[in-house]
Amino acid sequence: MSEHLSGLINDALHLSKDEETSSELKVKLSQTDTNDTALLLESVPIDERVLLWEALANHKKVDVLVAMRDDARIALIEATELEEWEALFIDVEAEVVLELVDSLPKEVLSIAYSAMDRLQKLYFSSAIEYAAQEVGHWINHNFLVLPLNAKVRDGVRLLRRDLPAHTDAIYLINRAGGFSYAVPITKIFSSPEHIHLVDIALEDYPTIHANEACHVAAKQVLLSNYSALPVVSADNKLLGRIDSKTASELAFEYYERQLMAGAGMDEDEDLFSPVRKSAKGRAVWLGINLLTAFLASAFIGVFEATLQQVVALAVLMPIVASMGGIAGSQTLTLIIRGLALKQVTSGNAMALLIKELKVGGLNGIIWALVIGVIAALWFNMPLIGVVIACAILLNIIAAALAGVCIPIILDKLNIDPALSGSVILTTVTDIVGFVAFLGLGTWLLL
The missing domain is CATH 3.10.580.10 (CBS-domain)
Known part of the structure; x- marks a missing residue:
């Protein structure tokens, strides 16, 4: 972020308290380009955002709305009186209205449509026949x-x-x-x-x-x-x-x-959206994560007697889960990118799986040896080193398998792998890691 924009944000936070600063800020706003103005409005709380919006010149307002995120512009649209929109939409083009169509109330959208000339209305009607996810919705009509x-x-x-x-x-x-x-x-x-x-x-x-x-x-x-x-x-x-x-x-x-x-969030979420709305949107994924955590805990509970007798296992458990999680997320990210770019197909999926299993196996052997030696020296118990080394190797290989298969399966089921893949992967690596580690510990140490 530029120093100029940072200064504007700081000034905006004092807009309602200092008259002199308010006048200076209005002058600076008139000299700030559309994208920076939109970023400024998104970067301040809603009360200050509305005050800045009211200070903007009318000819800049619609362009600034287009440059803003959907959620962030809602407060400004609600703060604008119905009779003001006619002045804002003079000679508006179809492309502009299409950018705002999901944010505008029906009454305001009607004013915008009336402000378009016959050709722009034709372009608008043609575009809305296509969904926002289809390129026909966003075509440019200015060509030779x-x-x-x-x-x-x-x-x-x-x-x-x-x-x-x-x-x-x-x-x-x-x-x-x-x-x-x-x-x-x-x-x-x-x-x-x-x-x-x-x-x-x-x-x-x-x-x-x-x-x-x-x-x-x-x-x-x-x-x-x-x-x-x-x-x-x-x-x-x-x-x-x-x-x-x-x-x-x-x-x-x-x-x-x-x-x-990937974090269970909407890219249009306002930085200063209402607390209840933000909490509601994130609560779903926190709840899903809680369920998966309970599932992992249930598997740990099976080995309660082992943990009571060998405390070292409880100390080392997070290492097993962490190594599997990191290894799996690396593979998951690679496959999701490949799916997005249409590089992963049914023809090369098996070759990709074999490659990732080899990578996981190589990394698993290297880090299993390193962690096994450290654990054996730490607790002065060679068998502890053997247990954690084997668990690390098994979990990293399982993470590679899950990292390839989970996004491909979700994509086949028309479920966005970026949305839920990481949650499923974490559950798999946690359960495999804990069961392997605690199962081997029970077998070899007790």
């Missing part, structure tokens, strides 16, 4: 298009107008509006004006289907070596495009969602 019979001179004439950002090709469509070819701009400027654009077009130009998942489409754009790719409907009608900027945003949002889901 010509009919199939157009010539190079037509392309040059079109390029002399305002060139949309992230444009490196003109799209050619047939009479039915279907996508046919793409012509690179560089070829247009280096070709005679009288020839047809079809003659210099790229035949195998990649396209994206509107029903494609956003993160898959984003990856396709970012790996395509093009600034944008056309988006087509099921009947190949050209709907728009996804440029590299939008693709980067979609990819970032997807991976942030995966990261937050």
Whole structure:
């Protein structure tokens, strides 16, 4: 975070207490770009956030809302009177309203729709036919298009107008509006004006289907070596495009969602959301974790007599669980990333499992020997070293097996492995580690 933004946050926290600071802050807000302003509003408690919102110029407010997270913008939307929205939505575009559609009350959404011109309304109606997880919901309609019979001179004439950002090709469509070819701009400027654009077009130009998942489409754009790719409907009608900027945003949002889901949280959660709401959202996963902890404790209880007689086992138990948990989480993270990137398939899953078992076996042997020697010297009991070494080896191998199988199985069941994989993995490694350690301890030490 920049020093400028840090200073604004500190000033904002005193906004309602100091008149002079308030005036200075309003001036600074007018000079702060949209993204920094959004980050500032998300970084302060709700009361100060509303005061800052009221101090913003009207022409910045909608753009700032778009740049904010869903939960964080709710308080600002609720604090804005219904009659104020008409001034805020003047000449609003469909893409902006689509960003806010899940946050706006029906009355405000109606005002936004009325403020759009006929073409923007058409774009909006087309986009909402697709779910927010489908790329058709987020297409950009600002692109260059010509009919199939157009010539190079037509392309040059079109390029002399305002060139949309992230444009490196003109799209050619047939009479039915279907996508046919793409012509690179560089070829247009280096070709005679009288020839047809079809003659210099790229035949195998990649396209994206509107029903494609956003993160898959984003990856396709970012790996395509093009600034944008056309988006087509099921009947190949050209709907728009996804440029590299939008693709980067979609990819970032997807991976942030995966990261937050791993902790049982929503990526849109407000930093200063109400205590009850935050507690409710996290309580579910705390409860699930508690159930798994009780399950692990139940297995430990089976060996209560062993623990009473060999106290050293109780001292060393956390090491067994920790080593298995870390080893499993490393494998789990690798597989979840592979699933997200479509690198893990039924064809290579077995090879990947064998590789991870080998890695687990090698690490298991190395660390089993290290920990076994330390434990034997610590308690002056060679058999303690043997017990924990064997348990560590078994648990790390089990962790590798679980780290590969759990996310693949969850993915087959259409359950997000980032959301629940770590909870299941922890349970598996805890139970395997404790049973192996305490079972071997009972067998060898008693």
